[in-house]
Amino acid sequence: MELKNNLGTTAIQDVIAKYPEIGEILQRYDIGCVTCKVGICLLKDVVSIHGLSKEDEARIEQEINGFLTRKAA
Numbered sequence: 847m848e849l850k851n852n853l854g855t856t857a858i859q860d861v862i863a864k865y866p867e868i869g870e871i872l873q874r875y876d877i878g879c880v881t882c883k884v885g886i887c888l889l890k891d892v893v894s895i896h897g898l899s900k901e902d903e904a905r906i907e908q909e910i911n912g913f914l915t916r917k918a919a
Contacts, residue, residue, distance in 0.1 A: 847890045847907050850914040858892050859885025865917070871909045875902055 847854050853861060858879045862869040868889075872879050877896050879885070887895070893906055 847893055847903065848911075849889065849907065850911050853910070853914070854890030855888055857885060858882070858887050858889055861889050865913070867913055868910055871906060871913065875906060 859882075862879065862885075869879060872892070875896075875898060877892060879887070879892055893903055898906070
């Protein structure tokens, strides 16, 4: 998973704190990181460990990168 700004190597709790919208994207794919109390998983690992199809992983990557591109504009 190639995410802009090297975001894939950031702990999910930090990602969601900075970009709550990414938590919303993950929730649409039934990834419940927003409510997780640990939050130390890296964003790239969070997606891969949930057993999603390659297509869903690609969609998440595309949605997150699209969000980051819009946010930077």
